[in-house]
Amino acid sequence: MDTSSPAAIVNGEILNKFVGRRVRTVVQVQRNEGGMVFGQSTDGHQLTIKSAMDIPVSHFMEVYGIAEHNQTIRAEVCTDFGPNFDAKAFDGLCKLANDKFKHLFL
């Protein structure tokens, strides 16, 4: 069992607390320009994902990566979550996982 490099579950607002660290989030793809994905976080922030895979516009994309900046993530792994993902529930999870129950996740 290896728990040496957990990824914090973040939304757009919480991302800035993890700059330089490993994070995971979900964005809704708005446009894709040669490996750079511009998307909206589950709390409405505009995020840029570098080295992202090609995922259709309007689909939700999960990203594991390093937070380079408070609005930029360098992707390590991307997963297409499809067009029907409950962003609100995920956003609620982000808040819980970084507040009262942080000790369970990091």
Added chain:
Amino acid sequence: MYGGGGGHYDGGGGAANANSLFGGGGFMPSQSTAAPESSGGGSLSKVGPERADAAAAHREADHGRGAASDDKSNFAINSVEVSTIRLVGRMLGKVERVTDVAFILDDGTGKIDVNRWENESSDTKEMADVNDGNYVIVNGGLKGFQGKRHVVAYSVRRVTNFNDITHHFLHCIYVHLELTKSNSRLPSQINASTGIPGHANQVRLPNNQATTFSASGNTAGNDVSSLVMSVFHDPAIIDREDGITVAYIIDRLKLPEEVIKEVMQKHIDDGNIYNTIDDLHYRSAMNG
């Protein structure tokens, strides 16, 4: 379990895998005991692999804190013994061998080795459906060997509804709250909540408590739902491999068939019970 207090874990995702033994189900703490001396009684840990969810979400078998670490797989979290767990994460490093498949599960909080024995052709088929990079739901037993933890999977299903991932972690939080809450309950209270006379005399605390957990969403511990589960957890029945039939439960509880069938269906949906040898026989998923 999921139903009573936590809602349905699998949502729509489990339906596609209904043929899986544990498809659509979940596990809340199945065995609760007084804190083993070796458990340390420490705080709960995390959600990840170790933090497994037992349904569960996570019964976090944390970083060594709190858990007995012998090779007999007695892990305790907050004094709640952990045996069956559920993890949701990405499959990595899948290695197919003659009799089993080994892989690493990464759920974002950590990585843990998982082994799935392929005893039946259905096992092989299930494992052929999942590959590296896929999100999977793993139900299995938490084991320890030579000081290292791993999971022996009972079922490995590909995630088709990605809301299941969100739901899993929310369920982990729920289970954590249940475990910490249940820890403060006295054994006498737990026994009192099971409805079958005479049952309280049987020292089968783990299962009694499991009944309590499953009924956590109800205001009373001795409602029909709990009564049905109490029948499954009767010491004379719990070890039956084939389980019991609906007719047996109706006869035992002397309650209307429609009521029993409705409650049974809910327990099936929640993963509290599952079919055994045919469509008529059911067994509790909390047998450990």
